[in-house]
Amino acid sequence: MSSSPSPSSSSSSPLEAARARLDAAVARVRFVFAGMRVLSQEPACPHCYTSDELALLRTPDAVLPDSLMRHFFHESPGLIDNFDEVVRRLLPQFAAYLAGGRFSGMGYAQSGLGRVDWRNWPRGQAEAIEEFIEAWWLDFLRDDSSPHAVADVLEVASDMAGRVTPLLALWAAEPRGGRADALLECFVESRLDDLLQDDPTVLGFWCDRQDLVAELQQWLVDHAVDRLTEYGTDDDTIIELLHLTLPRTSR
Template sequence: MPSPPLTAALRQIDAVFGGMTAPSEGCLHCYGAGELALLAVERARLGDDLVRILMHEVPSHFTDHPAVVRRLLPEFFSFVAHGRFSGMAYLPTGLGRTAWREWPAEQAAAIEGFLGVWWRETLADPGPVYGVQAVWELCADIHGSVTPLLDAWDSAPRGGSEDRHLAGRAEHWLDDLLQDDVSLVVPWGSEPLAELQEWLVTRAVRRLDGQVDPLLLAKIGLLSLGPEERWVAYAELVASAD
């Protein structure tokens, strides 16, 4: 069951988006008329499978894609929060394809609120149901940015699950980031590469100092070097550790 803070975030989503409808117009090659008709019925339950499919559909399949996304949000976020969502690896999401930050302030704030609580609770959980990487990817896709996720990590309590997850992600990401490849870290684009590299060097190393193998911290530090210097220093570092 969702925690009290996540339940409160879900209630806010429902208060803002519950009862919304969307035109029952869309791709009849992919969906039946009866399925699309449900979009125009207030609070008609769509079900987990249809919500998952619709939330990942390309915008061109609907005459009013943002309206469809708003219609889906109460069920979609409830689906996610209850640990039933099986589509974490399928990106981008419909919400990530909208300019939701330009929606009315109450709507944008409700989305921000849910994502913030969900991400912070994922970091605080020693064994999150979806795993940290999957939640990271989905939240980054919806935000269109890694900045809110890094800010939350930066302000989290130290010495607990947040730092253990950070050490695990840093080690998992490191080889790709040393090659200036961010595609497996943030699947939707290359824009966060420099921001993530800088944050790991300037913030993550400070958080993890004294908690992990110093060799890992030294390798992270190499991200501050240019590509040619980086690999020379890497070879020297590995040789000295043998």
């Protein structure tokens, strides 16, 4: 005879399920990247960082102050010796930092993950990163208490992922009439002018990926129009959104 599900699993809310997935993803990143260190004796500009700060990068699992970690993680790769090593070294702390909601500078610069080709790292590392990004995005989609704007979070998530397809698929799969549609309405209202101009910076001021913007535009036409009409978004916004189907010169 099959066993019945435990009360905790059968009664968990969508947010609790997303939070459990995120916690597991953070733990997976911590495990996969544990013990990483930067091998260079001078991994970054010695005029920008103290010797003690640089020594932390060479010390496996040493916890950096949040501000220092953020500076290293968002540093220009040209100022870092082997930037991939630095990103690997900092990933466990950055993942916990991002998942814990302490990231106050969201969207102010391209992230370390957006500046390295992590999808060509060893399979276990790449899979851990991909799962973390998707789990973090899903948690945001379900968390009414998040202080962050949806456009800012999508910028960070798409920058880290290097693609928007899995993020949009998670968004589309969320139930209608709730937070996911409220976020969708907010995103369209705040970014529609840029979308109508085919402006890639709709996904971050650093973004020059026209292919990502085209995919986002098509997804909005395919999914947002019906959802937002049903949600009660005003007709003018829906009409403007439908203009994405026209050539840019006719919008």
